[in-house]
Structure formats: C-alpha cells, structure tokens
Amino acid sequence: MWSNLRDAWKIPEIRKKLLFTLATVFIFRIGSAIPVPYMNQEAIQQLFNNSQGTMLDFLDMMAGGNISQFSVFATSIYPYITASIVIQLLTYAIPSLEELAKDEDGRKKIQIYTRYLGIALAFVTAIGYTFGLFGSALEATTLMQKMIVVLSIVGGTAFLIWLSDQITMYGISNGSSIIIFLGIIGKLPGDIRKMIYGVKIGYISILSVVLFTIFALFVVVIVVAINEGERRIPVQYAKRVVGRKLYGGQATHIPIKVSMSGVMPIIFANAIMSIPGLLSIFNPEGGFARFFTNWFTTQTVKGTVIYTILNIVLIIAFAFFYSSMQFNTVEYSKNLQQQGGFIPGIRPGKPTSVYLQRILDRVVIVGAIVLAFLATIPTFVSIFTKIPIAFGGTSLIIVVGVVIEIVKSIEQQMLIRHYKGFLN
Template sequence: MIQTLRNAWKVPELKSKILFTIFALLIFRFGSAIPVPFINTEGLTNYINSMSGTIFGLLGTMNGTAFSIAAVFALGVQPYINSSIIIQLLTVAIPALERLQKEGGEEGRKKIAAITRYVTVAIALLQGFGYYTIIRTNNLLALGGMNGIWGGIVIVATFAAGSAFVMWLGEQITDKGIGNGISIILFAGILSRMPTMITELYTGVSNWAHHVDTSDFTEQQLKNFFVLPPWGLVLIIAGMLAMILFVVWIQNAERRIPVQYAKRVVGRKMYGGQSSHIPLKVNMSGVLPIIFAQSIASLPATIAAFAGVQAGDEGFWGSFLRVFDANGAVYTVVYFLLILAFSYFYSTMQFDPTEVANNLKKNGGFVPGFRPGKPTADFIHKVLNKITFFGAMFLSVIAIAPIVTGGIIGMQNLAIGGTSVIIVVGVALETSKALEAQLMMRHYKGFLE
C-alpha cells in the first residue's frame, strides 16, 4: 500500500486528488473539534465515558471524539448511512423506486441520490433531537440567558447542519478525491479514537503492575477502573493481528466460475473458442455489512433517548438499554444476525445470476456442464449463496470475537475496538485498490509499446 501511495504521488492528477482528500479530512477533523454552543462539554465527556460499555459509547467510537464533546460534526455519517439503508430497502419494496433505479439511467440515480439527501436531513434532525434530549435530561446544558426552547432549536439545528455538511463533504471526496468519501470519513473518525484506546490499554497494564488499592473507590470509580494483565494485552494484540489477516484474506478471496465461449464464424472471421471465468468475491459488499449492522444496532439508544433514561435506571427503558448493552448476549446475537442479513442483501443487490446467465447466452458463452439459460443461472445462484454465507460467517465471527474476549478479560471497549479494526482495514484495502486501478489506467501503454 505504501508503494502504491508513492507511485500515485508521482502522477500530478492523482497527487491533486490525494491532497484534496487530505484537505477534506482536515476540515472534518476541524469541525469535530468545535463544540456546539450552550452545552457543558466537560460534563458530557464524563457522561459518555461512563457509558463506554453501552451503545452510547459505540456511537462515540464510530463518530470519533466529536460525539463525546457534542461537536458540530457529532452525528458524523450515521444519518447518511441510515438513510442509505432505508432507501435501498424501499427500492426493493416499492416498484416505482426500483424502476427509477434500473431504468431511469443517470437521471434516475440523481433523483434517488436527492431523495437520500432529504431523508438524511430528516434523520439528522431526529437523531439531533435525541442527542439533545440526553443532554437536557442529564442537566448538561449551559444555556445561560438563552431561552430553553430557542437554545434547543439552535443545538438540534447545528447537529443537523453539521451532519448535512459531512454528507456533502463525503460526496465531494468521492467525486474529486480518492475512494468512497463516506467510508473515508468514517475511517478518519475511528482513527481519531485510537490514541485513547492505546492509552486505556497502557493504563490497564499499569494498574495491574502497581496493584492499585480500590478499597476506598466509589461505585462509579470501580466501574471505570480497568485492570489488564500482560497476558491480556498479548491476547488483544494477537487477536487484532489475526483479525487484520482474516479481513485481508476475505476481501481478496474469490471463487472463479469457468466460462467457455463457443466458436462462431462471422463473415470470413472466426470468433470465440476461448476460456474465461466469472470472478465472484467472497465478500462483495466489503465493510458495508459491518457499518450498516452498527447503525441498526444503535437504534435502541436513539429510541431510549426520547424517554430520557440511562442504562442504570429502573423501569422499562432502563431494562431496554441494559438488554442492548454492547457487551451483552442479546446485542451480540442481533449484531451477528444483522451482518449475515446485510451480507446477503448486498450480494443480491450487486450481482444478478439471471442477468449474468442471459448475457453469457447472448455472447455464446456457457459454464461447462450446465446448459445455457436457467440451469446456468441456478448454478451461479447456488455458488453465490455458498460463498456469501462463508464470507458473512467469517465477518460475523470476527466481529463478535472481540466482544467475547472483552467479556473474559473485563475490557468493555474491546468490542468497539474490534469493529473499528474491521472497518479501518476494509476501507484501507478498498482505497488502495481504487488507487491501483487509477494508476493502471494512466500507466497502461497498450500495443503501441
């Protein structure tokens, strides 16, 4: 990957794209450090840290440090991701949207993109109001002379405007920069939390080495106190390295279906008679199942925010949040199933076996051992289901393994860290492949050389 970056830096056009991406990320990080007015940021940071084992802590990690200080970009790309999920599901369910996507061409795609943006703003207003409710319920407002209603309007509007700007920034990176802009921004937000996680690991080992006396600690201090033995640190590092290797392997793995083209005579020339293959990636959707599963898993926290409760409260909503704790069994099972479901959903959206079989038949191609048409489509569909299941199972197991490991060693944030590694590695691989593809386009010499 480093060599790819060096080669890309030598190409003026790619160099400008890389610089544009870096500049856009600097703007994103700058906006992630500017707090929204009328909020006690110090008290909010302590509250978010105390909720590190819940989905509130998970949202903080996915959106970077901006979430814990209620920055302008606190909501990050979550509203856009949720909007994309909703629109894609509606595209399958509503025939009018499906026709717009398949038959509308470029104009149809623009209309769907516009609908996605409007839904993003609506979701951002909803999530911003939920976040404001959490802040107000925990007495973390610092309105001063500002009227409560107007102060709330300013806070929610700022959150929504920040989310809309991040969405626009991601689209600009996609058009003028390198890779998928939304994934790149999510990548930057996650990396911003890495120093905090490294510091926490160091503190845990230090506490174990010095045998800190916790007899005088309060209940809250005991909850935040973390002890990590050296063997636990070795286990975490080994697990992260193994996870990176697995993700790289899955991202690059593919099943090749052989294709033979029949010979045919057109005029005085003979065409066909050659062999090829159909490459089916084991994980066609990349990191999208992980990202979307995280977004859906955060919905319970958004719903509970309207009730103004915490995970430690009594009653229905308190129990509701405790059930969906990021280290709990229910959350683990739901997370596992969501990754499986989204893996199948995106493989179905991206690859149509019937269409591929029809194209092969039109061009005189066939899969050895299967008749053209429906038998070929059925065979490709069967193969696609098998490899999608294999890739989805690997991603699911890798995603929940840190949750189980964190429960064993008593580290709550490990579940979040494991998910972050999967997303970071996946986005890095996708961006590297995008650079390599653009380098190949510019360095292809053709038959003239």
C-alpha cells in the first residue's frame, strides 16, 4: 500500500490534487477558529454547559463543533445540502427544471439556483442563531454591528460552498463530503477528551469503552463490505459486420453497486432531521423547541424511537432517490439496444429496463437497510455506554464512507494512467 501511495505521489496531476485537498483542510481549520465578532464566547459556552436538551448538541454535531465555538462556519455547508435536496426534488416535480437538467448548460443553471437557495437558507439560519438561539450572547448594539454578525455567518457558508466546488474540480472526491468529513473529524478530539474525563471520574466504565470500540470496528467492516459489494448482470453484444470488419460478440457485465449512493442518503437524512431544530432556534424556549426536544431527539425514550424510525425511513428513501438519479434504467436500456447489446434471456427495450429496475430495487433495498441499521445501532450503543461522543453514530459511517470515496478516487485516477490499482 505504501508503495502505491508513493506511486500516486509521483504522478504530477494526482500530487497537485492531493496538495490542493490538504490545503483546503488547512483553510477549513483556520476558518473554524475564527470567531464571529460581537458574540460573547463565554456566554455561548455557558449556554452549552447549562443546556439539558440535546438540540444544541445535535446542531453542533451537524456543524462539526463550529456552533459551540460560534465561528464563521457556524452553519457549515448544511444550508447548501438542504438546498440541493429541495432543488433535486423540484427537478422531478417541475417540467422546466427537468428539461434544464438534460443538458450541460441547464445543469450549470441549476447549480447556480442551488447556491442562491443555499445562501438564502444560511441567511435565515444566521438570523435565528444571532437573535434567537444565542441572543443572550449577542453584544452588538447598533444595526451595523448586528449586520456584521449575520453577514459573517452567511459569508462563512458562502465561502464553504465555493470551497466545496473547488475541491470537486481541483481536489480529490466530492467537495461537500470532504467539508462534512472535516467538520466531524475536527470535533473528534474534544469528544475523546470528554470520554477520557468520563472514565477518570467513574461516569463511564472501561467495559463501556471496549464495547463501544467493538461496535465501531463492526460498523467500519460492514461499511467497507457494502461499499465493495455489487451485483453483476451479464451482457452479450451481437456480432455485426461493418465493411470488411467484424465487430461485437464479446461478453461483459453491468455492475450494480450495493451502496451506489455511498454516504449521501445519511447526509441528506441528517440535513432533513436538522430542519425542526433549525426552525426552533428563533424561539429556543418556546413550545415548538420543547416539542422537538421531547419527540425528535434522543433525550427521551419516545424521542429516541421516533428519531430512529424517521432516520431509517429517510435513509432508505434517499437511497432509492439517489440511485434512480445515478442509474436511469430506461436510458441504459436504450443505449444498450443501440449498441447491439442485450441481457441473455431478456428481450431488448422495455423488458430490459423492467428487468434492470427490478434488480436495482432489490440491490438498493439491501444496501439501504444495512446503511440504516448501521446508522441506528451505534446511537443506542452510545446511550447504553453513556459515552458522550458524536462520532459514534452516523458520523462514523460518513467518515468511513468518505475515506473509501477518496481512496477509490485516487485508484481510478491511477488506473486511467495505467498504474496498478491503489487497493491491490
């Protein structure tokens, strides 16, 4: 593996991508340490220490710890993720957006719409944070100072949106996933310190730590397994004569990944589950905030059950939604027929698309259920072991999934240049 790493580093293009990605890590960590002006950091920390609810902890986990520090990246990139979900759903519902999505120029326009909506959502969230959830920590007195506070948060989100696009174009893997990955990793040292402190004072037992570690390793193994699993559908190409040459006749296969959508269903599900918490930030002591805390967080038994059920349903739904976007069975069947290919025992055309859709549904449901199961079990383990570490739930799956995506991205780029596979 180290030999292949050295080979990857020797390729100028890959080395530039790796250095660019590492530079974005450095930039992200700097931004996470820049506090929003006119906000009392001690009051914010006191608010977190005295809070008995889990809404703050949940939102802070989503932002990678940037809310507790109230840095310029307090809203992270989740407004953009939420905007992406909304625009993608509208693309299926509005014919004009569906037409735009069919060509390259149209897709660029949709990306622009998504950025504008993401910044608008960041603006609304920043207002809620400044004057609602953390209103007691606000030290700004003039209108200009209050505008600076809000615009600092919005500017941080806009910068992360731009940075994620730059990572996608010039770095390794998907930019949004990298940003979320960095946020989760950035909160990990603090969570580990809390766990060590809990062990020292006797709140957490050594047995609980061992049990949690075993479950974490189990999650890592299963995530790697489902990311590597695939169903191969055999394809045969008919022989045809063009001039004096004979083409076709070879046999190949269509790979359908068990986890075709990767960690995106979990990221999308987390974004949706955070919406009630974001709506309650305008009145954190109101009835809606208490209702959300009691019914949609893991603070109470009923909240844990409802949160778990909704999270499972959303993960499975987004797994099907994302897979349908990546693998259009109708278009694939048409392309296969035009190229003279067919699946043995299946007639070309509509029967092929129906067969592919049936196989796709069976494969996706298996991967989605496993993914939902893995996203649920660690949460209960964290509650049972009393380990206050956000890394134990869906965050662990996101981290493992993003690492696998990065490794595969490097491997693909090396294979393109006729190098030995990164994993071999």
